[in-house]
Amino acid sequence: xxxxxxxxxxxxxxxxxxxxxxxxxxxxxxxxxxxxxxxxxxxxxxxxxxxxxxxxxxxxxxxxxxxxxxxxxxxxxxxxxxxxxxxxxxxxxxxxxxxxxxxxxxxxxxxxxxxxxxxxxxxxxxxxxxxxxxxxxxxxxxxxxxxxxxxxxxxxxxxxxxxxxxxxxxxxxxxxxxxxxxxxxxxxxxxxxxxxxxxxxxxxxxxxxxxxxxxxxxxxxxxxxxxxxxxxxxxxxxxxxxxxxxxxxxxxxxxxxxxxxxxxxxxxxxxxxxxxxxxxxxxxxxx
Amino acid sequence: xxxxxxxxxxxxxxxxxxxxxxxxxxxxxxxxxxxxxxxxxxxxxxxxxxxxxxxxxxxxxxxxxxxxxxxxxxxxxxxxxxxxxxxxxxxxxxxxxxxxxxxxxxxxxxxxxxxxxxxxxxxxxxxxxxxxxxxxxxxxxxxxxxxxxxxxxxxxxxxxxxxxxxxxxxxxxxxxxxxxxxxxxxxxxxxxxxxxxxxxxxxxxxxxxxxxxxxxxxxxxxxxxxxxxxxxxxxxxxxxxxxxxxxxxxxxxxxxxxxxxxxxxxxxxxxxxxxxxxxxxxxxxxxxxxxxxxxxxxxxxxxxxxxxxxxxxxxxxxxxxxxxxxx
Numbered sequence: 001x002x003x004x005x006x007x008x009x010x011x012x013x014x015x016x017x018x019x020x021x022x023x024x025x026x027x028x029x030x031x032x033x034x035x036x037x038x039x040x041x042x043x044x045x046x047x048x049x050x051x052x053x054x055x056x057x058x059x060x061x062x063x064x065x066x067x068x069x070x071x072x073x074x075x076x077x078x079x080x081x082x083x084x085x086x087x088x089x090x091x092x093x094x095x096x097x098x099x100x101x102x103x104x105x106x107x108x109x110x111x112x113x114x115x116x117x118x119x120x121x122x123x124x125x126x127x128x129x130x131x132x133x134x135x136x137x138x139x140x141x142x143x144x145x146x147x148x149x150x151x152x153x154x155x156x157x158x159x160x161x162x163x164x165x166x167x168x169x170x171x172x173x174x175x176x177x178x179x180x181x182x183x184x185x186x187x188x189x190x191x192x193x194x195x196x197x198x199x200x201x202x203x204x205x206x207x208x209x210x211x212x213x214x215x216x217x218x219x220x221x222x223x224x225x226x227x228x229x230x231x232x233x234x235x236x237x238x239x240x241x242x243x244x245x246x247x248x249x250x251x252x253x254x255x256x257x258x259x260x261x262x263x264x265x266x267x268x269x270x271x272x273x274x275x276x277x278x279x280x281x282x283x284x285x286x287x
Numbered sequence: 288x289x290x291x292x293x294x295x296x297x298x299x300x301x302x303x304x305x306x307x308x309x310x311x312x313x314x315x316x317x318x319x320x321x322x323x324x325x326x327x328x329x330x331x332x333x334x335x336x337x338x339x340x341x342x343x344x345x346x347x348x349x350x351x352x353x354x355x356x357x358x359x360x361x362x363x364x365x366x367x368x369x370x371x372x373x374x375x376x377x378x379x380x381x382x383x384x385x386x387x388x389x390x391x392x393x394x395x396x397x398x399x400x401x402x403x404x405x406x407x408x409x410x411x412x413x414x415x416x417x418x419x420x421x422x423x424x425x426x427x428x429x430x431x432x433x434x435x436x437x438x439x440x441x442x443x444x445x446x447x448x449x450x451x452x453x454x455x456x457x458x459x460x461x462x463x464x465x466x467x468x469x470x471x472x473x474x475x476x477x478x479x480x481x482x483x484x485x486x487x488x489x490x491x492x493x494x495x496x497x498x499x500x501x502x503x504x505x506x507x508x509x510x511x512x513x514x515x516x517x518x519x520x521x522x523x524x525x526x527x528x529x530x531x532x533x534x535x536x537x538x539x540x541x542x543x544x545x546x547x548x549x550x551x552x553x554x555x556x557x558x559x560x561x562x563x564x565x566x567x568x569x570x571x572x573x574x575x576x577x578x579x580x581x582x583x584x585x586x587x588x589x590x591x592x593x594x595x596x597x598x599x600x601x602x603x604x605x606x607x608x609x610x611x612x613x614x
Contacts (some may be wrong), residue, residue, distance in 0.1 A: 104584025265424030
């Protein structure tokens with residue numbers, strides 16, 4: 001019984017991790033940029049959700065839409081001013097650049113949002129299932145993650161922009177010859193990656209406490225997940241997220257809570273060393 | 288052909304004439320900090336102390352990441368480990384401070400050697416992310432209960448340094464000079480040329496018979512030695528050690544921004560970067576206590592986009608500095 005509740009808890013946590021890492025993987029797939037600032041987008045979105053709830057009393061679930069929109073616009077602005085100049089250059093350049101953006105953002109948050117821990121009291125009840133209790137907000141989060149991933153897959157499969165995004169991620173040269181505006185598609189891709197981060201941020205805001213430095217832990221987990229799932233693969237990111245969620249939950253239960261956080265860096269380094277293409281990825285891209 | 292040689296000799300003479308002034312100013316700059324603790328206020332001395340610490344960090348980071356192009360996001364790992372080693376050596380085992388500082392540098396290089404064998408198999412961004420992961424992982428490990436008998440857990444502990452500020456000041460100054468000198472020695476040696484070859488094209492370097500892994504590991508070890516040595520003095524200055532300040536990612540960011548600003552892979556780049564940023568930071572810190580770290584992020588973005596080679600490279604390209612490796 002206990003094991004089942006640990007596993008379900010791991011799935012609930014893992015789905016959120018998966019969504020958080022999804023945007024990172026997506027952006028890498030579209031333009032081979034490793035976005036270190038990804039977790040800061042998540043943090044920013046969590047704060048937007050929090051402020052909307054705090055000042056305007058907007059339901060945090062509904063606040064996903066405005067925060068997604070704001071982060072989308074923000075990402076497009078960043079893409080147009082900064083990222084667009086380094087697409088196609090060495091990966092390390094993008095790494096240092098987005099690291100700079102990330103430093104700027106968390107310090108910005110620390111100055112303007114102060115480093116107080118904040119949290120949203122929303123649907124704090126729990127439901128019982130198979131003899132153990134699960135918090136309501138985590139169940140809601142799982143449902144929303146499933147909806148968002150479904151929408152994303154449908155978008156990539158059936159819409160014109162989605163198809164163009166897949167084309168650009170598979171081969172930008174050929175895509176550009178076929179009449180796709182690669183610059184524009186990458187811009188949308190970066191925006192959508194940010195949008196995914198925004199959803200993850202809103203969902204994190206209703207479950208955990210948020211603070212400006214939350215990105216440091218989160219980005220490491222995202223990297224670990226993306227490494228496990230293979231860079232650029234969305235199903236891989238989800239699976240990786242669930243693996244990490246399960247591993248952390250089991251670690252917390254049978255080991256101790258601090259050491260459970262060591263699992264992410266450990267998994268990251270082990271996958272890099274033993275299987276750099278990821279457990280499931282083999283030249284897999286956004287698809 | 289003859290015209291060219293005449294031109295060259297003229298130029299040489301001009302440079303020679305100029306170099307007298309350069310030598311004089313270098314002697315002045317090197318000699319000046321020695322008298323500072325006696326003529327200036329404690330505040331100025333402590334700013335200079337921080338400057339030397341930063342030069343040491345930046346030179347250490349540059350020896351690995353500037354010369355070989357392997358960006359190390361986990362540099363404060365060595366600072367933290369060396370800090371703990373030096374404090375524990377002194378507090379628990381009663382070792383004399385200078386020896387503890389040296390041993391902590393050595394221990395940081397031992398750690399770097401072991402890590403290098405494992406981590407330097409990773410390429411480019413994988414190495415950078417892997418080192419970041421290691422930094423955060425080991426920081427967590429130091430807060431855990433498993434290392435608590437040695438590290439006193441996550442709360443850390445205060446200690447009293449039996450060394451005066453002046454000793455720390457001169458040690459930091461000596462190490463700043465030494466690290467710059469070693470950096471100069473490396474860049475003018477065959478070893479430095481190998482490192483630069485690795486940066487430009489690792490496969491090509493390997494194919495002409497350079498033992499790529501070995502050279503990277505040696506650079507990593509030297510880099511960690513300076514990181515650790517400076518880190519232990521820095522932590523002695525702080526009088527307190529706990530995992531979050533010892534392994535603070537701040538001291539990874541600062542050297543990176545300094546080196547990027549001055550010029551990665553150059554001898555004087557880290558010094559110039561440290562000089563500018565220490566004083567800018569001191570100014571900003573006194574006026575906008577919180578906002579100064581934002582500047583680091585901003586400077587990093589601007590540098591990568593607009594001046595990727597840093598100030599030194601920019602001056603070289605504009606003809607203000609001769610295009611030689613020793614600058």
